[in-house]
Amino acid sequence: MKSFSIIKYLEGKKTNIYAVCLDDSTACEFDKFLNSCPEEFNEEIEWLVDTIVNIKDNIGIRDGFFKDQGIESIHRFINHKDKKASIRVFCLKWGNSVIILGGGAIKDFTISDNAWQGHPELSPIVRRLAKIDKYISENQVQLEEAVENNSIFYIEG
């Protein structure tokens, strides 16, 4: 990842949902995941999509709906199957005011390590998001302004 931008993905009655795009891509990471997710996980994806719509329109952001990933402000959505759920979708959650969707992946249950660190599909997603979160806070990026101006942020290293 050399650069990123943030788009307003969904406008809601309770809260807006933002999403991260990487390296000049017009599609956000979340959409890329939705488009690439195998059909066998359709049900889990439906649960997730409906949860996001409920958050944006009816309930708002609540801590309980997410699991803290222990790095920066990265969280993952709690699925109805919880730990047995195959899909993992990560986001930046700033208090109860902002969600920025990151990417997602299918968790490999043949790997005994339960944490994202031990999973080659999950850890790059989390680490990229952590870099973005750090960049935003260190450079005091104003979210609305960045979205309005279609700003692209270049990350060194």
Add this chain to the structure above:
Amino acid sequence: MLSKKFEEIFNRVPKKIKNFNRMSMSVAAILDDIIKNRFKNHREFADFMGKKESEISKWLSGKHNFTIKSIALIESKLDVRILFTNYDFGGIKQDFPQSSRNDYPKRKIPISPAVATIKLDSRSKMQSVVDASKLWLHVPLEVN
């Protein structure tokens, strides 16, 4: 920026998932509000309820399948109301269309578009404003 894929997935979400999410996430939000207002933290709430913190996390996940028994227990311990049905609001009767059981065609007739104030229960002094334009009568068409 809403993607076609997201919209396509949302449009095919089964009603049972939508209903479950609506109910479980609402109960979770109510409990979250109660904890924030009345308790120092989740642990204090868990102790009060006689539950483990991990159980409280499940309640707040918006994905917990509460039983009526557990809701009743929570309501009684906290002295609050969480779930309501039509029968709690004596005056309102819900329309249950028969379309799922009968084959004859139906048409929808809107009640006159006005805002109605319905006094629900004189004892509890509760009132509810109902937007009558959103109410519908389901009337069977005559079939010869």
